[in-house]
Amino acid sequence: MTSAVATAVPEFRRWARGLSTFFYRRSTFYLLLLLLPPLLWLGTVYLGSLFALLLQSFYAIDEFTATVVPKLTLETYRQLITHPANVDIILRTLAMAIAVTLACAVIAFPVANYMARYASPRMKAFFYVGVMLPMWTSYLVKVYAWRLILAKQGILNWGLTVVGLDGALETALTTPVIGGPSLASSYLGMFIVFVYMWLPFMILPLAAALERVPQSLIQASADLGARPRQTFWGVVLPLALPGLAAGSVFTFSLTLGDYIIPSVVGAPGYFIGMMVYQQQGTAGNIPLAAAFSVVPIVLIAIYLMLAKRMGAFDAL
């Protein structure tokens, strides 16, 4: 009995060792084995659905029977870009996405720069946790909380009145387009919530990019006579561009696709995400919903092309 156990263990180890050797010698095979599950997932499930989505957008709905006709046509796209209401929705969403991305970049840069360059290890850990902490809370809870914060009787209004800035808020709210009866029902309020929600997605890649800029480059710039402002524009910003590009793809695409924030906070105008939700749900127009979903993809592709042409990825 005992001898059987004693021989079984080396037997197993020899077998395991043989297997290790087998994989070591055939590293390509081993790699393939490791990559097969993710490749299947990415290739079939993910790209497959994307392709199905694309295909759906080239179908159209029959006006009378309200059923999808599975024949390739550009009818849905024609509908998308010729209906002024649809174009409005696209432009409104795009404008919001650009504004949110710019604001996130401007707010995130000092934070990321501090985290990457000046913070002590303890402070850095504190900042990383602090930046990610809001993401541990339910998204819906945060959006509804913001609606209360931004309401006319909300804490923000009250706080601004206390410090005597209610006049400034009044001016902002009476500004056409971004204004409204209260922050909670204006594009300005929606913008604030969007910026709050997506800021971590800008800070983290930006901090990672800034951390990769060697201190000696910044010193070399100062050494050669560049003032801090010149060093920022000439050295730090160009080298942080990949991080800025990555972060802005997040903020840009998240804003383009979101449908909850625009339906809970802000003015009544529709956004792309809400349209997708409505068209595939209540309206039952899957092809139009698909076509609307393709819009952000196209916009981001254009954005990446522009970023590449501007040299955002040269320093990678």
Add this chain to the structure above:
Amino acid sequence: MPSAIEFQHVSRQFGTLRAVDDVNLSVEAGEFFALLGPSGSGKTTCLRLIAGFEQPNSGKVLLNGADVTGVPPYDRNVNTVFQDYALFPHMNVAENVAYGLRVRGAPIEEQRQRAAEMLALVQLESFGDRAPTQLSGGQKQRVALARALINRPAVLLLDEPLGALDLKLREAMQIELKNLQRKLKITFVYVTHDQGEALSMADRVAVFDRGRIEQLDTPRGLYMRPRTAFVARFVGGANVIEHELARRLTGFARTFAIRPEMMSFYSTTSTVTDGVISCAATVIDVQYHGATSRWQVRTEDGSVLAVVRPEPGVRGDSYAVGNKVRIVWPRDQMVMLEQS
């Protein structure tokens, strides 16, 4: 004429660590000055104090007679060649070299022309369009040099510039740097931990240990007349004979240094003449270096000494590990050291 660089009681602390501890020094204009020391000795901090990347906790830094304590790097007429070269990866070679002129708002034509001149100076005329990643270590080194020289600095600071190069290239660059310094007549301050480099290139060397200058002298002075045991060991690789053994050998309880190449072997039987010191020892290691060999020997009281001689010995004899030997050296070659 004021000194190019002057330190007056300069100290720089990091937490409780005194990286630079009450250092006084002055570097003359046009001098090739080396800061030599092991890592953590404060030599690089001194360089950074001159460049302006660090500010002293106390004391004054003067450049060309003017107090620059608190002046940021971009307002100092001093440029640096960094240890990792620090070439801007998003600019090509010509743009890197022209950067110093660009940030000062020089006309494009002047930038272009001066960058070409500087690249010619370091023999990289045709490399202007390359990206830094397309260069070898030695080429990056030259670009960093050209970039630092374009502003015509009064002082050029070099932070272990040859550390990352292989031996052959390093030797070639040493000669080239020295020639460049002679030609441009700029003050060079050169940080290195390699004593050979410091001795062969510098006019004067400051030897650093634990944030203080142990000795400031010409290379010859350092080698021939080390002041302390640290300098004798670090610069000359000399044997330091502590007072106990010294008392037994010389009659004085005073620590002294004797360089390995001043020592020779005597057979154990021959008689020792006047004016030499002799000591019985056992060979414990032999390293063959081609032109010379280096023997490690252990004396009877346990001290380990080094002897460097051409091989084979004058009489064709050679000493192997385990051999009993008698080592001798002339009395007048011993250098008395200060107690530190």
